[in-house]
Amino acid sequence: MTTDGPAPLLFIIPAYNEEAALPGVLVELADAYPEADVVVIDDGSADDTAVVARAGGAVVLALPYNLGIGGALRTGFRYAVRNGYQRAVQFDADGQHHPDEVPALLAGLDAGAEMVVGSRFSDGQPGYQVGKLRKAAMGVLTVTMRRIAGQDFSDTSSGFRAFSRPILEFFAETYPAEYMESVEALFSSVRAGYRVVEVPVTMRGRELGAPSNRTWRLVYHYLRLFVVLLAAAPGSRSRNRRTRSASEASP
């Protein structure tokens, strides 16, 4: 390997108005993984997110307007694919994720998984509180996922994930745009035949910034999500499957 090749690992950090929390996150990552590259996708922030990200040594991809986390992530996946990264970790800009937990995700990739999801809830993880409605909805999602994807996930919406090259290429084309895209993406990747595993992680409560869960908004998005999942369920034609069969050669 020459030094000109890409770093062995890329951190993909979607950020929307995170100028307060982002510097700390970047410092933590730089301390823990000095050999990794970091790309921050500034999702149309009104504050100085891009400035603090550059100051923190990250490459900044500035979206011209707010696309939502799905758009920001797909931008990051495209960046990873075009620059030849073999592995990437999706990391939160608001300090929810522990850098210490990254090796657990990477170990999952080492063990042959194409995507590893850090779960807050598997094996009775303590310490992460969610609202009642969200908890109930998450339970329903787990069951739905078991039914139509044939696999158990305890934390379908976790945004703490590690990706191998094949799934980076898959997501660079197909990563969904709408809110709670993480669930949709988890589903579509399992449906497309990728090996996806879950590992238990601990997460911190959100450091700064308000969580985006207004009740009715949440209800609407869960309903929308179910329609999307059902539309992609076995028996219906899926855009993702077609794309995969056209562009993927991995097992």
Place this chain on the structure above:
Amino acid sequence: MTTLVGVLARASDTQPVDDVRAMSIGGRILVAVLTALTLLFILRLVRRGHLRGKYALLWLAVGAAMVGFAIYPDVLVPIGNAVGISYEPAIIFLSAIAFLFLVVVHFSYELSRLEDRTRTLAEELALLRADALDPHTPHPQEDAPELDG
């Protein structure tokens, strides 16, 4: 099926067929003027290039049909007889609702497609910007050539 239509048509024959003609002269003029204005409005949009060809054609056809019905509402009578609707204005309402429904569904489809495309453009723009502005981007890139001399 044909017998059913026949029966319905005969049933409608027994009703007075001049429902449509019952509209007053004033009413007909009002309708004709409104539809003519609509058509003119569409024509103006087309001439200024505000409508893509396919939509221009669509709305011109709709406008022309509206003018046609306003001038010759009697054409609805044989249509009503053929499909078994004895109250002619219902033909207009039914076809208008069905048509508008299809148009709105089509617009939802177009809108979804456009959102996908603008999203892709925004993402590509972010990647291009990084290439142009960020010297740390790891992959090789063209340097802006010096052009003096």
